[in-house]
Amino acid sequence: MSKPFISVQNVHFAYPDGTKALFGVDLDIYPGEIIALVGQNGSGKTTLVKHFNGLLKPTEGDVLVDGVSVRKQAMGQLARRVGYVYQNPSLQLFSQSVKKEVAFGLKLLNLPEKEIDETVDEVLNIVGLYDKKGSIINVGVTKEENKKKRKIREHTQKPNP
Ligand SMILES: Nc1ncnc2c1ncn2[C@@H]1O[C@H](COP(=O)(O)OP(=O)(O)OP(=O)(O)O)[C@@H](O)[C@H]1O
Numbered sequence: 001m002s003k004p005f006i007s008v009q010n011v012h013f014a015y016p017d018g019t020k021a022l023f024g025v026d027l028d029i030y031p032g033e034i035i036a037l038v039g040q041n042g043s044g045k046t047t048l049v050k051h052f053n054g055l056l057k058p059t060e061g062d063v064l065v066d067g068v069s070v071r072k073q074a075m076g077q078l079a080r081r082v083g084y085v086y087q088n089p090s091l092q093l094f095s096q097s098v099k100k101e102v103a104f105g106l107k108l109l110n111l112p113e114k115e116i117d118e119t120v121d122e123v124l125n126i127v128g129l130y131d132k133k134g135s136i137i138n139v140g141v142t143k144e145e146n147k148k149k150r151k152i153r154e155h156t157q158k159p160n161p
């Protein structure tokens with residue numbers, strides 16, 4: 001069998017206010033696997049998933065992404081390999097068009113314009129949204145809120161924040 005892409009090893013986590021949310025989680029996720037994380041409200045699903053891309057670091061234990069500890073990687077590096085999609089699109093989307101939204105992270109990586117265009121087309125084709133490339137995104141939030149989200153994404157996704 002291939003090696004896990006994400007390996008959660010005895011992870012404990014407490015928030016700064018002392019709330020303990022994870023108590024020794026072990027979980028291996030293999031390439032190509034589709035996993036549903038199911039549990040009661042407040043059981044720690046979001047807390048666990050935020051460990052996959054370094055948004056949170058374990059209080060105890062370790063998470064390996066492709067064999068490397070998240071402790072040794074900047075969030076910006078991890079963001080290249082581990083995507084996080086919010087349940088509520090208004091927390092995630094802020095660009096004016098579908099094309100701009102998909103291109104945002106690629107621009108932060110300073111890729112050449114041509115490569116960005118090609119990658120945008122490729123991924124929109126994969127998810128069946130190519131015909132919506134020029135569509136305007138409206139998730140019902142203000143310009144100010146969108147500005148905030150843009151800043152957060154810039155801060156967390158830059159390779160060397
Ligand atoms: N920023 C925070 N500071 C302190 N405690 C927190 C924080 N975020 C979450 N918690 C607590 O950590 C525990 C796990 O919360 P978490 O959000 O991971 O659960 P969840 O399974 O994702 O819940 P839901 O189904 O409601 O999304 C809960 O007790 C919650 O109150």
Ligand SMILES: [Mg+2]
Nearest residue numbers: 042045046047
């Ligand atoms: Mg949650």
